[in-house]
Amino acid sequence: MIPAQFDYVAPATVEEALSALAEAGDEAKVLAGGQSLLPVLRMRLNAPSMVIDLSKIESLRGVRDEGDELAIGAMTTYQTLLDDASVREHLLLLTKATETIADPQIRHRGTVGGALAHADPAGDLGAAALALDASFVVTGSSGSRTVPASEFFSGLFETAIGEDELLTEIRFPKHTGWGAHYEKFVRVSHQWSIVAVAATVKADGGTIQEARIGLTNMGDRPLRATGVEQALVGQPATEDAVRAAAETAAEGTNPPSDLNGDADYRRSIVPVLTRRAVLAAAGA
C-alpha cells in the first residue's frame, strides 16, 4: 500500500503549521495521529500534494485544569486521556467513551483532535463532546475563535473548521460527580460503532436531576437526544421509568443503512441502548 507522492512538513509551532496550510491551500491535508488519514493515503483514495504533520507541536498535547473547565490539546492521544485522573474525575463520560475506541495500538496513536476534526459519524468522541457541551478552539492566522459543540459538526466528515484553520483545543465544562456510561453496539470490540449512546447523568437519591445524551452513528453527525434528556428530569432511575423516557431516542435521527444494519434496525435499537446507558450512568 504505497501512497501517491506528497510533500511533508512537520512544523514545531501552530504558527508555522498555519503558514504551511495557507501556502498549500486545499491541496494540503493535516496529519494528527494518522489513524484515518494514513489508510486513505495508502489506498490512494486521496492524494494531497502536502501533508502537514502536527506531531512535533508540543503545545497541542496534554490536559490542563482551568477551574470550571478542562482544556484538552488537540494532539492529546486517547491513551493520555485515559491515563489522566482529572479527566476521569470531571469528565467520566469522556473516559468511558475513549475506553471503547479500537485497540491499544490505535489508542496510543490516535488523537482527540484528529478524531473530532475528522468528524466520522461512527466515531465515539463526537457524541460525548456533544453531551458534555464541549467547545472547540479553532485557530487561524488572525487568531482563535471558539465554536460550541452544537455548531461544530456540520455534516458527514464536515466541521466548522475553515480551510486555513486548525483545531487546537477542546474545552469541556466539568461534570464532577455526574455518572456516565457509553453504550456501544458492535459485533467485534474494535469495530466502529454501529450505534452508540453516550449518557451522563446527575442523580440524587435515585432521582435523575439532569441528563445529557449524545448519539453516535444515528445521522451524518453526532446528535443530542434532547427529548429523552427532558423526559428524564425528575424521574426515578428505574428500569420502567427510564424505558419510558428512552422510547423517543430515535426521534429526529436519520441513521445510515449499511451491511451492519439498515436505518430501521438502528432506530429500533437506539431506545434500548439509551435505556441501558442511562441506567448504567445513574448507577441503577
Add this chain to the structure above:
Amino acid sequence: MTATADAPATARPEIGASRRRKEDQRLLTGRTRWTDNIQLPGMLHVAMVRSPFAHARITNIDTSAAKSAPNVVSVFTGAEVAEEQGTLITAWPVTPEQNTPNHPPIAVDRVAFAGEVVAVVVARSAAEARDAAELVEVDYDELPAVLDLKEAAKDEVLAHPDLGTNKSAFWQLDSAGQGSGGAVDEAIAEARSNGIVIEREYRQQRLVPAFMEPRSVVCDPTGEQITLWTSSQVPHIVRFALAATTGVPESKIRVIAPDVGGGFGGKLQTTPEEWITFLAGRRLGRPVKYTETRSESLMAGHHGRDQWQKLTLAATKEGRVTGLKVDLLADLGSYAAIVGGGVPVLGAWMFNAIYKFDSYQFNVTNLYTNKTWVDAYRGAGRPEATYAIERLMDELAAELGKDPLEVREMNWIKHEEFPFTTVAGMTYDSGNYEAATARAKEMFGYDELKAEQQRRRESNDGIQLGIGVSTFTEMCGLAPSRILGQLNYAAGGWEHADIRMLATGKVEVITGVSPHGQGHETAWSQIVADRLGVPFEDVEVLHGDTQISHRGLDTYGSRSLVVGGEAVVRAADKVIEKARTVAAHMLESSEDDLEFANGRFGVRGTEQGVTIQEVAMASFHAHDLPEGAEPSIDASATFDPDNF
C-alpha cells in the same frame, strides 16, 4: 532388527516436552529473511495493473504514459508476452473430461475476474512502479458476468464463453457402485414410506485465507541458475510447475521459500504473480521484486469454501441412518487453481463422518464464475462436510425429540468394530467415540447443563441456554500416492528427509516439507533428538530451498508431521544402522552385541561403548573404517503412507 526394538529409552523424552520454539526468536522479532526483506544489487520493482471488471474484453492498452514516467524500466501487457509467459496449471483435473480454461498469468484479450492482471510495470522503486501503474490506460468492453453459483449452473451467462459451459466437472462416489454400501435412492424411498427423511440445503460461504505476511516474490536471474524466493507453502511444486510451463529446465531453477508468515492453504498456490515476476526477471536480466498490497491479496489471492450443499438423509423411525445423499455445487471461481477442483471432492470421504450408514452417494458439480479463484483453505473440503452432517444429526435429533448425542451414539462406529471400512470406502484403524464422548460430557458438565437448560425453559427465564455438540474425524496427511493417482491427481504424496551427521557431532535435518509458522524446526529437532539420542540444541532443521532440500512435496493438508515426520524417523533409523557397523568395528565387537540407547552404542554386559558423535567423527576422518563401509553415516529416506 526392527526400529522399535532399538528406540532409545531416554529418561526424559523430547517428544512431549514443552520447549520454547526454536524459530520464535527470529519470527517474533522479524529479524529474519521474509521475502520482502530481500534486497539485491540493482533490484527492480514490479507493480501490477489489475482489472476493475469481473468480465470484460480488453480492447486496447496504452502504456506510453507509464513508459515515460520517472525511473520506469519496462511496461508490458499479456499480448506482448503471450508466447513466453507460460501458463498456470491445475494439478488436479478431477475427471479426465474436466473443462479447464486456459490461464495465462497476464490476461491477453479478456479478463474473467476483478483483480486479474492486465499489464505489468517495472521501475527502480516500488513507489515509482505503483505511480506508473496508475498511468496505464486500459479500454474494456464489459461482458455479462456470472457471479451466483446457482445462476452459473444454468449456463445462461458464461464465465468463459469459449468453454461453452460453466461446468468444470461432475464427480460422484456411490456406495452401491463401488460396493461399499447399498443404493441410496432405495434407502430414501423406504424412509419416505416408513421412516424419516430430512432434506436441507446449506450454504458454505466464501472466505479469504488472510495470512499475516502478504505474498511476495523475488526473482534473481543472474548467475547459472534463476533463483526465485517466494512466500509460499510449496517451493518444490512451484519449481516443478515453472519448469513444466515456461520451458526453463528444472535444473536451472532454484526456488526458496524463506521464513513465511502464514498460509492457511492460501500459499499452496502457483500464482500469476510468481510467473510474472519470474518472467520480468528473465526479460530484463536483473533482479526484480513484487510484494502485493493487502488489497491485492484479498482480491487476487485464492479464496476458500463457497459451496451450496443439498442433502437428503434417510433414517428409520428410531433414528438409525440408512442413507445419505449429498449434492454439491462448488464454485471454483474464474480459473481451475492448483488443487481447486479437488477440494470439494475431498469431502466425499467425510460426509459419513464417524457414522455407519447403509448407503451413501456424493455428487459434486464444480462450476466456474467470474469471481476470484477458489482453492484450499484450512481443512479444505472436509470441515464443509463436518458442518453439514453434524447439522443434519441435530435436525434428526430434533425430529425424533431425542438428545443430539444419543442420536449420534446410535449411529457411530462402536469401539469394538474397528478397524472399520466406512460406507465411503475408507478404513478407519481405531477409535473409541464412546469413551471420548463420556469424558467430554463429564468435563463439560453436560447432564447438569441439560438440567439447567430445562429449568430455564420451564421458568421462562430471560436468559435461555443453548448447548451445541459436534463430533468430527478428519482424514489428513495427504497422502498415499497410489490413492492420489486413482483420484487423477498429478503428483504423489510421499515425503523425503535427509540427515547429515556433521564431524563435530552436530546434526542437520533436511525436510521436504515447507513450514510457514507451524514450528517444524522445533518438532523435527525433538524427533531426531529422541531417535539419535543427541541434544535438542544440536539439531538444525533446514527446509524450503530446492537446492538444499532437493526432494519434497511441501506443506498442506496436515501432512508435514505424519508424512514428513515419519520420513525423518526413517532417515534417523538408517543413520543408526550405518553407525552400528562403524561402532562395532571401533569396539571390536559384533553388531549383534551392540545396543543403542541415549545416543550410545554399548557392548552388552560391558562398560564399553562409543557415542554416535564419536562414530560421526570416525566416519569423517575415515582412517579406520570396516571393510566396505563408505565414509559417511548420513542417510536419506522417502516415505509414502499406506492410508490417510
